Amino acid sequence: MKKVTQVICSVLLVVLMCNCTGKFEDFNSNPYQPPTLNSRLLFAQLITCMSSTEENPAQRNITFWAGPFGGMLTPSSSWSRSQHFYTYNVDDNWNKWSVDWYFKNFYPNYFSIERFSEASGHYYALAKIMRVHIMQIIATMQGPLPYSKVESGQYSVAYDNEETAWKAMIDDLDYSIGVLTALMNTDPSFNELTTEDRIYKGDYKKWIKFANSLKLRIAIRISNAVPEYAQKRAEEAVSHPYGVMDSNDCDAYDDISATNYKNGLASVNSWGEVRANACIVSFMNGYKDPRCESYFTKSSVSSEYDYIGVRSGIQGITTSMFSAYSTVKVETKTPMLIFNAAEVAFLRAEGALKKWNMGGTAEDFYKEGIRLSFNERGVSGADAYIANTTNVPADYACPLNSAYNYTNPCKLPVAWDKTGPNADEDNLQRILTQKMIANFPIGNETWADFRRTGYPAVFPAHDNLSTQGVTKERQQRRLRFSEDEYSSNEANVTEACSFLSNGQDTDATDLWWAKKN
Numbered sequence: 001m002k003k004v005t006q007v008i009c010s011v012l013l014v015v016l017m018c019n020c021t022g023k024f025e026d027f028n029s030n031p032y033q034p035p036t037l038n039s040r041l042l043f044a045q046l047i048t049c050m051s052s053t054e055e056n057p058a059q060r061n062i063t064f065w066a067g068p069f070g071g072m073l074t075p076s077s078s079w080s081r082s083q084h085f086y087t088y089n090v091d092d093n094w095n096k097w098s099v100d101w102y103f104k105n106f107y108p109n110y111f112s113i114e115r116f117s118e119a120s121g122h123y124y125a126l127a128k129i130m131r132v133h134i135m136q137i138i139a140t141m142q143g144p145l146p147y148s149k150v151e152s153g154q155y156s157v158a159y160d161n162e163e164t165a166w167k168a169m170i171d172d173l174d175y176s177i178g179v180l181t182a183l184m185n186t187d188p189s190f191n192e193l194t195t196e197d198r199i200y201k202g203d204y205k206k207w208i209k210f211a212n213s214l215k216l217r218i219a220i221r222i223s224n225a226v227p228e229y230a231q232k233r234a235e236e237a238v239s240h241p242y243g244v245m246d247s248n249d250c251d252a253y254d255d256i257s258a259t260n261y262k263n264g265l266a267s268v269n270s271w272g273e274v275r276a277n278a279c280i281v282s283f284m285n286g287y288k289d290p291r292c293e294s295y296f297t298k299s300s301v302s303s304e305y306d307y308i309g310v311r312s313g314i315q316g317i318t319t320s321m322f323s324a325y326s327t328v329k330v331e332t333k334t335p336m337l338i339f340n341a342a343e344v345a346f347l348r349a350e351g352a353l354k355k356w357n358m359g360g361t362a363e364d365f366y367k368e369g370i371r372l373s374f375n376e377r378g379v380s381g382a383d384a385y386i387a388n389t390t391n392v393p394a395d396y397a398c399p400l401n402s403a404y405n406y407t408n409p410c411k412l413p414v415a416w417d418k419t420g421p422n423a424d425e426d427n428l429q430r431i432l433t434q435k436m437i438a439n440f441p442i443g444n445e446t447w448a449d450f451r452r453t454g455y456p457a458v459f460p461a462h463d464n465l466s467t468q469g470v471t472k473e474r475q476q477r478r479l480r481f482s483e484d485e486y487s488s489n490e491a492n493v494t495e496a497c498s499f500l501s502n503g504q505d506t507d508a509t510d511l512w513w514a515k516k517n
Contacts, residue, residue: 051254058264068312070443071279089465096482125179159496162512224515253335281309286394313461345369373438469508
């Protein structure tokens with residue numbers, strides 16, 4: 001609550017600084033320029049929501065649910081409770097934090113920009129892109145959400161069903177892409193956010209690529225539910241004149257180097273409350289992946305591997321139990337990953353595998369995704385890695401306790417194979433496995449891919465303490481609606497439950513787009 005109050009106060013301060021009447025003078029005669037704004041200052045807070053730079057949001061959004069569900073990170077403390085996200089049995093008080101934090105920290109600033117800009121111009125277009133990025137995370141977590149009817153800071157409104165929400169997000173991206181494209185075509189050198197924009201320093205051409213890439217991500221996400229619509233939207237994204245993120249120059253990182261912010265994950269790491277997940281480390285160990293050195297710290301507990309992760313979902317885990325195991329290699333000023341070009345290449349690879357026109361072949365985009373990831377991490381040897389037909393993901397052998405061992409179900413080498421009896425299915429698994437590795441430490445996309453396709457082979461929680469029907473085979477399917485949503489918006493939340501596939505607000509309920517696994 002203290003954090004929310006601080007954000008609201010900062011918004012009010014900017015309102016007073018800008019103009020007491022709420023009206024602003026036009027800036028020159030540029031039709032894409034909104035009224036004069038000091039609301040540029042608010043973009044820093046929007047970016048903070050995108051990356052979760054602050055330590056407690058980073059712990060919740062990166063390590064509590066996305067980390068274990070996506071096989072990336074393992075929370076290594078019980079925090080005076082024995083049941084958490086990672087055992088599929090989080091209590092209601094903790095369940096609310098992820099969704100509630102995004103709404104309460106993002107929207108006050110967003111609606112201030114909307115009001116100051118009179119819902120027009122390039123600032124508003126950029127804010128809408130950021131809104132879609134945040135809300136697609138929430139839709140991926142819980143399903144139905146208030147979206148199209150949220151306005152003027154009012155959140156206790158009717159929920160959209162999932163199809164409506166996802167399509168509305170694409171419509172918002174189209175609006176923003178149109179506004180920014182017209183501005184860049186009119187004034188290619190236009191730039192007003194060199195300081196406030198910690199991601200692209202005000203380069204709107206890159207923001208257009210980001211928006212097109214986000215549109216492609218959403219299209220792939222919902223492709224099993226509405227295949228023709230998804231194909232049309234994905235092909236629009238890649239064929240746009242500015243295209244999608246296709247080089248590491250377009251990688252979206254929150255650059256906190258010149259700010260007072262710390263890398264939130266670094267803070268959690270310094271507390272000893274996060275370890276590398278056994279899943280991703282086992283994949284990379286088996287592949288002899290040279291990116292390990294840039295991702296993880298070395299372990300001192302194994303004679304076979306330099307890097308050893310920890311199984312997620314160990315009931316009663318403490319920080320001391322696995323203190324000698326690998327953790328995240330991150331410093332206080334390490335930029336925080338939001339979205340990278342490697343993921344976009346893998347999205348295009350999957351689209352091409354579906355026979356969509358992605359501008360190239362699935363195999364070429366798969367290889368390009370790996371090369372982009374190696375380059376992003378400053379690692380050599382991509383071509384040899386891509387060509388390897390021998391190395392396969394390793395099983396997990398826990399030096400501390402063999403009870404935590406796990407046999408990796410994936411036995412595919414990295415090398416693309418178009419001749420096997422199950423070539424398309426195997427290559428889809430390859431694409432999503434390498435996408436997982438390239439996205440470290442962001443687990444949200446991997447969790448979505450697993451629910452949507454069954455790939456990559458995310459290791460389940462060691463201890464399944466679910467009381468809502470979550471199984472180790474299918475794993476956690478969503479986050480249920482929070483207590484706060486019920487207490488502040490009960491009638492609309494109750495209606496939203498009817499939008500779910502089985503009408504039940506549980507962690508085991510499938511989302512609309514999760515059609516296969």
